[in-house]
Amino acid sequence: MRAKDQSTAERPSLASLDVDGTGGPAESPMQRGSRALLRDINVSLLIELVRRSGAISRADLARQSGLSAPTVSTIVGQLLERGIFIEVATAPSNGGRPPVLLSVDPKAGYVIGIKLRGDGLTTVVCDLDAQVIATEEASASLVGDPAAAIQAIEQETRRALRAAAVPRSKVLGVGIGLSGVIDSSRGVCDFSHLLQWRDADLAQPLRRRLRLPVWVDNDVNTLAVAEKWAGDALTARDFVTLSVGRGIGLGIVIDRSLYRGARGGSGEFGHMIVEPGGPKCECGRFGCLEALVGEDAMRRRVGERHGREVSRDEFIAFAAAGDGATLEVLDSAGRKLGLAVANMITLLNPELLIICGEGTDLGSPFLTPVVTAVREQTFADLGRQVEVKIQRWGNDVWAVGAATLVLRESFSLPGPDEKSHAIWHRPGPER
Ligand SMILES: [Zn+2]
Incomplete structure (x- = not known):
């Protein structure tokens, strides 16, 4: 059981919340101090070990980190003082003094995650366990208009913070996920x-307006980061997240690091051309995977079979009810997608494939042929050995993914430019 957070002395009052929308107080020295502390490599290593274990003694922490007992003791003292660690009750031992275990207080900090779409944005406030405290939905016309997005993000961030009633001083930053080729370093x-x-610069103007750290990444990459932070891939070394839906994307994690490619354009799986001269894709080319098995393409084909337009809700209902025409379309698309996924697995040999995205709403008529193709069409035994997980999907999952960008960056887990911060590379207790 978690002990109660006793760090009330340091907790800013709700009065410091930016409820008037004027930008709020400038960052305090304490906020800056906390972030500087979090970026220390030994500090983030200890936080990561405590987070992974759930609860751990100081002695085990020293053993697993390879740091000296005095170093561990000093850092643990600082983290307890700041309320990031808490001491938790221990299991009864047979005589002697029971060791005091350390845990990360999920309420010690909060992050904001935002998913941008063409027609609006979803904003969440999460705690350090990536649990959602508040969700806000807003519609806005963002196509061709990055300035409107910046405006909307600023407004929604303030709204979400008010809804969550989270003190601004505990907010570690804002993460933004969107579809496209993203230069995440800038x-x-x-x-x-x-x-x-x-060339839409989001981070710089938003840092200025919100006075918070801001990170931006491709939305499918954020899903991979989320799985690594608090999801199914917590202990995985090489895995991929395949998002299916209107778009088809791939988040690639190799040796525990997100693989972005030379220009941030890796994982554009849906734009592999699989049918030369096939249907026109949104990217302007012809025969992309997405133009054949993306949700809109499949729904259009179901509509043709029924001789009328079919809404998304109807499409999902047809799939669930076993409508013959729908099942045929889904099976054929599932096989096509499955073949592409099998080829990808032959190329990358991941240990884990996580299938996620709104397209999972279509259920087994669509997903079973994908998994079957993976098992049967991959080179040698690679497809039979890969673990396949299908992620339950909710509207805010994209935004939670974006929020974990902040968690990852705040705790110095490695990105492509942070080779020295090799926490994910260090053999953890579970491997
Ligand atoms: Zn395309």
Whole structure:
């Protein structure tokens, strides 16, 4: 059981919340101090070990980290003082003094995650366990208009913080996920065909307006980060997240690091051309996987079979009810997608494949042929050995993924430019 958070002395009052929308107080020295502390490599190593174990003694922490007992003791003292660690009750031992175990207080900090779409945005406030405290939905026309997005993000961040009643001093930053080729080191969207943006700088203007750290990444990459932070891939070394739905994307984690490619354009799985001269894709080319097995393409084909337009809700209902035409379309699309996924697995040999995205709503008529193809069409035994997980899908999952960008960056887990912060590379207790 978790002990109660006793760090009330340090907790800022709700009065410091930015409820008037004026930008709030400038960052306090304490906030800056906390972030500097979190970026220390030994500090983040200890936090990561405590987070992974749930509860751990100081002695085990020293053993597993390879740090000296005095170093561990000093850092643990600082983290207890700041309320990031808490001491928790221990199991009864047979005589002697029971060891005091350490845990991360999930309420010690909060992060904001935002998923941008062409027609609006979803904003969540999460705690350090990536649990959602508040969700806000807003519609806005963002296609071709990055300035509108910046405006909307600022407004929604303030709204979500008010709804969550979280003190601003405990907010570690804002993470933003969107479809496209993203330069995550600068927080710039180089290109997004979905949003029709080019060279849209999000991070810099938002840092200025919100006075908070801001990170931006491709939305499918954020899902991989979320799985690594608090999901099914917590202990996985090489895994992929395949998102299916309107778009088809791939988040690639190799040796515990997100693989972004030279320009941030890796994982554009849906834009592999699989049928030369096939249907036109949103990216402007012809015969992309997405143009054949994306949700809109499948729904259009079901509509053709029924001789009328079919809404998304109807499409999902047809799939669930076993409508003949729908099942045929889903089976054929599932096989096509499955073949592409099998080829990808032959190429990357991941240990774990996580299938997620709104397309999972279509259920087994769509997903079973995908998994079957993976098992049967992959080279040698690679497809039979890969673990396949299908993620339950909720509307806020994309935004939670974006929020975990902040968690990862705040705790110095490695990105491509942080080779020295090799926490994920260090053999953890579970491997
Ligand atoms: Zn395409």
